[in-house]
Amino acid sequence: SQTIHQWPATLVQPVGSPLSLECTVEGTSNPNLYWYRQAAGRGLQLLFYSVGIGQISSEVPQNLSASRPQDRQFILSSKKLLLSDSGFYLCAWRPTDRGNSPLHFGNGTRLTVT
Amino acid sequence: AQRVTQPEKLLSVFKGAPVELKCNYSYSGSPELFWYVQYSRQRLQLLLRHISRESIKGFTADLNKGETSFHLKKPFAQEEDSAMYYCALSGISGNTPLVFGKGTRLSVIA
Numbered sequence: 001s002q003t004i005h006q007w008p009a010t011l012v013q014p015v016g017s018p019l020s021l022e023c024t025v026e027g028t029s030n031p032n033l034y035w036y037r038q039a040a041g042r043g044l045q046l047l048f049y050s051v052g053i054g055q056i057s058s059e060v061p062q063n064l065s066a067s068r069p070q071d072r073q074f075i076l077s078s079k080k081l082l083l084s085d086s087g088f089y090l091c092a093w094r095p096t097d098r099g100n101s102p103l104h105f106g107n108g109t110r111l112t113v114t
Numbered sequence: 115a116q117r118v119t120q121p122e123k124l125l126s127v128f129k130g131a132p133v134e135l136k137c138n139y140s141y142s143g144s145p146e147l148f149w150y151v152q153y154s155r156q157r158l159q160l161l162l163r164h165i166s167r168e169s170i171k172g173f174t175a176d177l178n179k180g181e182t183s184f185h186l187k188k189p190f191a192q193e194e195d196s197a198m199y200y201c202a203l204s205g206i207s208g209n210t211p212l213v214f215g216k217g218t219r220l221s222v223i224a
Contacts, residue, residue, distance in 0.1 A: 043214055043215055046213055090158065097208050100165045105157055
């Protein structure tokens with residue numbers, strides 16, 4: 001069966017420090033991968049998605065970047081964190097074959113920038 | 115561009131009352147519509163999708179292309195239905211992103 005792992009679960013970082021959140025999927029190949037940010041009143045905001053290794057689509061211009069160095073690995077990064085980067089970050093995957101395939105979410109990372 | 119609108123941030127109903135969570139969408143192609151639910155302290159999970167045409171936990175949702183809506187309904191709300199509900203939209207290709215609405219918090223009062 002397929003599983004998705006996301007870590008760390010919580011993170012407290014000072015302003016200006018770098019960020020690296022990692023997400024891996026097991027039990028499937030060539031998944032579509034997604035990073036979302038969940039915030040009260042803003043719902044689930046799509047940040048990045050990837051349909052293959054090295055292919056990243058950015059939905060919202062911001063202080064963050066994403067990379068997909070391996071088929072089932074998706075990384076969310078920042079060189080210098082801002083206070084506004086605080087939030088709950090969710091990684092998700094779904095099969096590439098059909099648009100009606102559901103998303104499967106990780107447990108999320110609670111990021112607090114101080 | 116894909117857009118999903120959930121006009122209600124919070125919906126409170128009494129136990130046993132009917133529930134309707136509204137969702138409207140904007141998309142130029144053929145849409146795939148979903149409802150996701152997040153219960154307290156749990157992972158976000160799929161509730162239902164329009165292509166399945168099934169009832170999950172008593173909830174149903176009908177895609178109305180004329181009104182571009184995909185409202186979630188349940189005839190008799192239960193306390194365990196209290197959760198955050200998100201409507202989501204994708205294109206028919208698996209490579210199109212899944213875009214979510216801002217969510218509606220449903221509170222069922224005993």
